[in-house]
Structure formats: structure tokens, C-alpha cells
Amino acid sequence: MDRLIFHVDVNSAFLSWEAARRVRLGEPDLRLIPSCVGGNPERRTSIVTAKSIPAKAYGINTGEPISMALRKCPNLVVVESDFRLYQECSKAFKDICRKYAPVVEEFSIDECFLDMTGTGKVYPDPIKTAHDIKNEIRDTLGFTVNVGIGANKLLAKMASDFEKPDKVHTLLNQEEVESKMWPLPISDLFGVGKASTKRLLDAGIKTIGQLAKTDISFLKMLVGDKAGEHMYALANGIDESPVTSEEREAKSYSVVTTVEENITSYEVANHILLGLADSVCTRMRKEGAKAYCVSVKIRSDDFKNQSHQLNFMEATDVTEEIYETAKKLFADLWDGKTPLRLMGIALSNISKDEEQQLSLFVDEEKEKQKKVDAAMDSIRSKYGMGKIMRGSVMKSSMKVGRKFNV
Template identity: 40%
Template sequence: MGIIFHIDVNSAYLSWTAVKLLKEATKDEKKIDIRNIPAIIGGDREKRHGIVLAKSISAKKFGIVTGEPIANALQKCPNILIVPPEHGYYNEQSHKLMNLLRTFTPDIEQVSVDECYMDFSGIQNEYPSPLACAYKIKDTVKEKLGFTVNVGISDVKVLAKMASDFTKPDKVHTLYRREIKEKMWQLPVEELYMAGKSSVNTLHKLGIYNIGQLATSPEYILEAHLKKHGKILWEYANGIDKSVVNTKREELKGVGNSITLPYDLDNMEEIEKILLQLSEKVAGRLRKGKQMAKTVAVEVKYNDFIKASRQTTLDRCTDSGTEIYQLSKELFRELWEKDGNKSVRLLGIRTANLEEQGALEQMSIMDIMAQTTKKQQNATTNISREKMKKLDKALDAIKNKYGEDKIKRASLLAEQTVDMKNKKYYEE
């Protein structure tokens, strides 16, 4: 098993803004590093509007947390410095960071504007140890770019991510699988990667309060209460993660739709209604183009402007709005849990790996044998799928003749659903 680094900028927006302000200060001005005073990025002091996107260590001591309203932060620390965000500048700094890291190795997977994974395997002969390389990376970033990063080292991705979240800033930490009992199991369960608020509440009800208790709980109990996500959390708590550093991340192309919401959403029921609308629109476009898709992806932008996405590839093609909806719900829940149930500003569903309707898929002899042994179990599913196809065909005919808004699911009749015909909100 190779060695993986997770590199994360310490309080990225605040650090990047601090670097910019220090560079712009004139000789006559007193240089103030906002990283060393109570300061936050985000919002408007006069209007008391917006949320905290990033905070200094001094601000954290006042109890200020990322994601809370500016008005709350001002109550906790009335004299706090508030600096509006500059997302264009942050993107520039992100590009500089990734370009610098690629001078060490091209084997990098960027997962957000301020973090990435690095595969150490290709450069292991150039350094006496992974620690030596990690310290070299950390110190080079600080020297050349002016801000600090944490580097987590492990033999699996999820533990590298966990390690980089240990004490900050400007630190290097290891968390190999052999170290999890000593370094990770005593941590509160909410500190486990992908353990969101709703999952943590469920775990607490089960008497699970730290990662070690989660790791030693029966897997079937977690799956019974948290479905697939319970299995993922159990695996992560035990240091199990088969994912690899993806250095060739290609842009997903195909048929899709996204909605910029007229207001931020943090209610799962409302979010699911939007996903249902998107799923039906995407599926309708697939059928209209006589296409089917094997890959389904969900795209999210949160109210702090951070983007995230997750995708899955099926073993067969689909053009069913119901199937796309079920997949997108599951994908979104995984993302939302991972990112702490943040309010959502944009939602999107995209499909890829398209094939023409009616195209026959090649089957191996193993596929045929597997289908034969599962024929009875799948009979009901196949009948339901056939009924759904007929229903989709009938709905398409009605929409084509009378308009898309003339027929819709009962669950979408509520007033709060977004008007998909309004170009102000959605993009294809």
C-alpha cells in the first residue's frame, strides 16, 4: 500500500486575505496580520448580513464558528474585524498552490479550492521519509506563497484527511492504520470524516460517542439505523478506505440541469423535492434525445460558495426519472453528511456515459449465469421497471401536447418548489 498526503490550507479564505492585505499595505501604514487578531471573512457589518466563511484563531476563542450568521458573530465579539470575501482572488491563490505542489509530483487530486491529495509513491526515492517530504512541502508553501498548510500522512485517503485536521496551523501529522486506536479512537464521533449532524444524533441515541465505540459496534446495527452511510462510517472508523488518488479527473459531460435557488435550503424534505424536479427534467431530456445514461452525478454549491460533487456509475443504462431521483438522493445525502449539513445555494444533476435507447449491452457468460440465478428475485423489479417506462412514456406524451406544467407529481404541488421554467434559476 502506498503513502498518501492530504494537504489543507489553514483557514484558507482568511489566510489568503491576510497575505493580500500585507502585500498591499504601504510603507507608512502599520502592517496588521488579520490571522493574529479577532477577524472573520464574510458578510457585511453595516447590514449585519451574511455568514462567517472563515475565522482567525483569536475569533475562535470568542466562540465564533464557521457558517454562523454575521449578526451572531458581532454579538460574541462586537469589535471583530469583518473583511468581505474575494472569490476571484481565492481562485488565483488556489491555482498558485496547486502549481507549486505539482513541482513535487504531478500525482495530485484536487478536491476543493483549498485542499488536495498527493500520491507519495512516485517520489518516495527522492526523500529519506514521508515526513521529510511533508515538512519540505509545508515549509515551501509558507516561504513562497506566504500562507500555511497542514499535511496529513497515511496509507489510506480517509486517514490522511483525518490527520490533516489534527492540531493547526502549520503542522504535519501521521495517522497510519496501525495508529488509529492510539490517535483517533478517543476522538468524539462528530470529528470522523463524513459524520454529519443527523448521523451524529443517531449515533448518540445508540450510545456511541467516540470513534472507538463506533469502530467496535456491530456493523449490521449501524446499517440498520443509517443504511449505506452507516457502513461507510464504520469502515472509516476502522481505517478502511479503498479509494485511490485520482490524478485524472475528467469533467463530466452529458445531459444535466442545475438550479440556483432563490433562497438557501437546509431542509432535507425541500431539497429532495428539488432533486425530484431536476431528476424528472434530466430524464425527460434523455428520453427526448432517445438516450440513456450509465453515470449519475449530483453537484452542490453551499452558501459559503464551496462546491462539491459525487457520482456513481450503474451496471446498466437508465432514462427513468425515478431511478435518477433515488440515486441522486443517496449521492446528495452522502455529500451533505460529509460537509456538515450546510445550507445549499445550488443543486444540479448531471448524467454521462450516454448510449442510444435500445442499444444492446454486451454480456459475458458470467453475467448470463448471474442473471439466471437471480431471475426469480428480479422478476418483480423488472415488472416495476417496465411499468415505470410505460408511465414515463405516457407522461412525456401529455407534456409534449399540453405543456410541462400541466401534469406533475402530487409531491411537487407545494408552493415552495422552484419554477423550472424560470431561466433565472436553472441552467441546462
């Protein structure tokens, strides 16, 4: 039977969610004025994490410092990120999706896959159903989504990325793959990393269509056997991976450390975070588990607790990735002044489903980091945890002169 998959993706999620909240309170719509989301706007270190279309017109880019964005557009409205709001909005739109689809896979905080295969009796017109879902989310929650309809997850995801916002697109058959997907640059193809993109471009392969028609043995030579086969399949619109709404284990892995001297600088805090990430990831990998969610907890010297969490697109067990995310969460949590007594990292939404991870995305940088992790794990399993440390953890414990109890 032919498969029928929807991919629902919130348009500029963080900004839209904040805008919808403000509109409900009778405030101006952030989507219609130059605005951006960016950590704590009081701090110089904050960066733009989402922006409105009018802000984009001023040349403001995601990832650039707020101070630079303000120079480009002095009237820019900068709002703080609010992870609790994001989690609420995420749950609300996914609950609407669950009313329509028998199987829903949460793919990231603002995306999910719906397996609509075999629902023809209830929903004879998939395009109409997609519009119904999209409109119900817009009309009841106040923000817009794109819905991509495809014959598999890859095609549904590619389709939802076409023209935005508030649109439904299809990639249902070979004809549509050739007319809508093949003209796109290879950098638009999911699952093709930066390093491979460069190698393909150097070899003169610029569009997804050219990639789809490249000789597969040449591709394997260019980027390696596994990546070559993977890319060839994706460019031809082939993806067998299932939509899985697996019950994630309630289990979580966590580690906290209290310090004798208060933490007062980002430098020290980040070194501690790396030590924590290293420790908790090693433990998780030992059990063959991966996490969809990372949270960071801090306690100030007046015993106030705070925490932030973020969901990953894909479950991960890579120390570097978890550390980088923890660093960002921490930068959002901490004012940079209040002395801290305790820091912790928790990994939750645990998955042990290996196959699913391999299906859609192969990230070369991540593959490298996995090898580093595997090497460290094997040395530690032979000689114990204390025998080998990541370079920067070692440096920090010497500099700070204290042992972390992790």
C-alpha cells in the same frame, strides 16, 4: 505495496487567503486580530463564513449573523468574500502540490490528496517531503496548510485535521490508528452523518475506538447494512478508494431564464433559483453525470452581468444541494436592490465516475434527497417535465403569476 497518501488542507482558507493578500499590501494581518469573512458586511443578512482565532476567543461562531458577531466584538474586522481570490489561491497551492506528486486529486477548493505511493526513490523521507510542501506553500504564497500522511485517503484526511495550523501529522499504521484516532469522538470520523452519530451515541458508542470494536451485526441493526459496514471499516482505518486526478469533462450544463418583470426580492429570486436548479439537475442526472462546480449568473436591468461559482467537496447531482449552494452564491452576488432581468445556473467540472463517490462519505440526508430526485425523474420520464413540480416551485409560479422559461 503499501500506499502512501498525503492530504493537504489550507488552515482557515477564506480568512487566510484574504489575510495573505492584505499582508502583501502592507495591511494588518487578519489572522492576528479579531476578524471574519462574511458576504457583504453592509447587509444585515450576512453570516460569518470564516473567522480568525482571536475572533473565536470572543465566542464568534461560523454560521451566525454578522450583526450578532459584532455585538460580541464591536472591534471585529469584517471582510467581504472574494471568490475570484479563492480560486486563484486554490490553483496556486495545488500547482505546488503537483510539483511533488505524480497524482493529485482536487478534493475541494482548499484540500487535495496526493498519491505518493512508490515515490520512495525520489523522496526517501515522507515526513520531510510533507514539511517541504507545507513550507514552500507558506513561504511563497503566504498562507499555511496542514499535511496529513496516511496509508489511505481516510487516514490522511483524519491526520491533517489534528492540531493546526502549519503542521504535519501521520496515521500510517495500526498502532497510530489506535493511539491517535481511536480516542476521538465518533463525530470526528469522516463519513458518519448526524443521524447515525445520534443513534450510535444513544447506544453508548462514543469514541471511534468503541465503534471499531463494536460487533458489526449490531452496527448493521443500528444504522442499516450499508452504513454499518461502511462505518465499521472507517473506524478501523480501512479505505480502499483511489486517488484520482481524472480529467473532468469540459462539458457543462446550464440554464438561464429572463423575466418580463424585474426581480426585486429574495423570495422571488430564490423560487426562480429552485426552478432553475430543478431543471438543470434533471437534465444532468439523465446523462448519469455529476458536477463539482456550481455557478450562478445574474444580469441587472442595466445589462451588467455578474457571476459567482463554488466547488463542491464531492461531485453532486442532488437538486436540493445545488439549490442551497446557488442560494448562497446569489446572496453574495446581489445587493438586494438592483432590479434583475436574468438569472442562470451552470454546473461544470463534470464527473461520470460513480465508484469514487461511494467510497469515503455517506451522507444520510443526501441519500434521502437522492430518493426524492429519483422519484421525480421517473415520473417525468413517463409523463413529461410539466407533470410534476417541486412544491415550492409550484407555489411561486402561482404567486408571481408568470411562467418560467426553463
